Amino acid sequence: MSIAPKGGRRLVIFDVDGTLIDSQAYILAAMRAAFEVNGLAPPDDAATLAIVGLSLPEAIGQLHPDFPAGSNDHLVESYKAQFVRLRREMGGEAAAPMYPGARAALEAIHARGVLMACATGKARRGLDHAWTAHDIGHFFAAGQTADDAPSKPAPGMVLNCLAATGVDPRDAVMVGDTSFDAEMARAAGVASIGVSWGYHPVEALHRAGVRTVLDSFEELLPALDALWEAA
16 A cells, blocks of 8 residues: 555654654753753753653743743753763764664655655754764655744644645644644644654653554554545
């Protein structure tokens, strides 16, 4: 069965951190360091993982809510600096590998003529670095970041991906590991698929409205076939 529709194009929009790439080691270490260099008690790891997917100012605001909007800019900049430092010191992409089966899934979707895009809370610089480091940028027809649209779960990133590719919302699917991904997709009129290997509990993904939750990338193409056949 082909997942490409007759007379049109289809689009799979991927989240990055926690979905395609396991950057947990960098995220946790950078967040702890950012708080510590500013003389603050760092959040626990569970709290940090819970905000992965949000744009950085919104994420920091949830972890450090006692200050008014805009006053956490020093923490935002500290996190960025610590992330770059740790990426250099911890061995580059060896500490943030792609999940098992991720590259094979991208290759298979690409071979079927289905368009792909990314929608991530990373900054543009971070997405470009991830694409280059893992040699995957050529798979994607569009990429949306925290520099391009409001933070998840606002629909802007998905809407921009649809506009860039000319795909109808009914022919697009969002794949992500957080409830923010599912809520963003729903707000844009797009179906979503969750993954169980990321940073939010499976129960949270179901509550957010995903159509199904995958336990491995080998399940992705059959899930896409089933979703689009039903549609």
